[in-house]
Structures are given as C-alpha cells and as structure tokens.
Amino acid sequence: MNIDLGRINVLGTDAVGLPGQRRFRLFVESVRGSAIMWMEKEHLNSLSMVLDRSLAVISDGEVLRTEAKAGEPARASGIPEDFPAHPTYEIQVGQMKLTYDEEDSMFLLSVTPLEIIVERGQEPQVYMHEKDSITFIFTQEDAQELSSSISQVVASGRPVCPLCHTPLDGGPHACVKQNGHREILQVEEGEDEEE
Numbered sequence: 001m002n003i004d005l006g007r008i009n010v011l012g013t014d015a016v017g018l019p020g021q022r023r024f025r026l027f028v029e030s031v032r033g034s035a036i037m038w039m040e041k042e043h044l045n046s047l048s049m050v051l052d053r054s055l056a057v058i059s060d061g062e063v064l065r066t067e068a069k070a071g072e073p074a075r076a077s078g079i080p081e082d083f084p085a086h087p088t089y090e091i092q093v094g095q096m097k098l099t100y101d102e103e104d105s106m107f108l109l110s111v112t113p114l115e116i117i118v119e120r121g122q123e124p125q126v127y128m129h130e131k132d133s134i135t136f137i138f139t140q141e142d143a144q145e146l147s148s149s150i151s152q153v154v155a156s157g158r159p160v161c162p163l164c165h166t167p168l169d170g171g172p173h174a175c176v177k178q179n180g181h182r183e184i185l186q187v188e189e190g191e192d193e194e195e
Helices: 040-056 062-069 141-153
Strands: 001-006 010-016 023-030 033-039 089-101 106-117 125-128 133-138
Touching: 001 033, 010 141, 023 040, 023 125, 033 040, 033 133, 040 089, 040 141, 062 141, 089 133, 133 141
Parallel strands: 001 133, 033 089
Antiparallel strands: 010 023, 023 033, 089 106, 106 125, 106 133
8 A cells, every 4th residue: 555645735633532541643635535644642743843853954944933933822723624524544653754855845754554453362463564655745834834733732731740741640740850769879078069
C-alpha cells in the first residue's frame, strides 16, 4: 500500500478524549482522498519541533520572528465539520519522514503505518510495514499553521509540573525535584559549597 494523496487542501490535528486519556491524530484531505493518522503525543510534538526548525532554516529565522512579533496564541480548530465521517484511510502511525523540496517550496510527509494484531490468548503483535506509506505535500504556510495547531493541542491537556515536567492530575504531586528523592551531590571537605 503506497498511497500518494498529493497536494492537500485540509491539514490539521486534534485530540479526542479527556485529559490524561486523550488520543492524538493528524487529519488530511485532498482531491485523492482523506486520511486520519493516530499517533502518540510525543510523536505529534516532535513533528511540531521539526517543522519549526525546518521553517526557521528555510526562512533564515524570519518565520519564527514573525510569530513572536504577532504575539497571538495558536488556535487549534479541530477537525472540520465537513471532513468525511469515514475517511479513505485510517492508520496508527509507526514512523514519519519529513522532507522539503526547495525547487517547489513544498514539504512532503511520508507516514508508515503500524499494524497491531491481537489473537485470543496471546500478546498483541506489532508490525511496521516499511514498504507501505501514505504521503502528501503541503506549503510552508500549511506547515506553520500545523505547528501552531500542534502546540495548542499538546498544551491543552493536563498541566505539567514546571520542575519535573510530569503531568499534574489534580491530586497530590510527588515531584522528584522537591520531595527529597533527588540525588544529592557530596561536597568534599575544603570545597566551596556555593556554586
């Protein structure tokens, strides 16, 4: 299965479910079809960071400076109402590869699916079909909007502890940086204790 959706006209991301139990997805649509690609939050966040770095390199930093000047928070619009209820393709993401075509000024994202096979009485088996992929192309402007949307979606979940960066669930939080379980460095006699 090698699917080329070509130039997309809908590109976005959102999360489904309650904070702490959310599932993350990337959705795309073109004249050739539509796809929903489920992935882990870390993978989605990594895609945003790679897009940001790529845009900064391509534009000699102008894209990031423009965003900083605008000072507007990113807006996550969610999946459009007219997006197909049953997309042409729906996969769990195993791997993503992002490339940039300087000649056409377009990004190409290639997504390799995972297949999870569950047989009664056995552990689930996970396979990545490296020869299979869904690919699509999009503009620099699309990339910038997607990265902003990803940041909004990721930040809208559970708040994280500013010290240890683990999710806060509303109850007591055992922060390893404040609860006495952090590694203590021994100070040798004669060494200055202040650093």
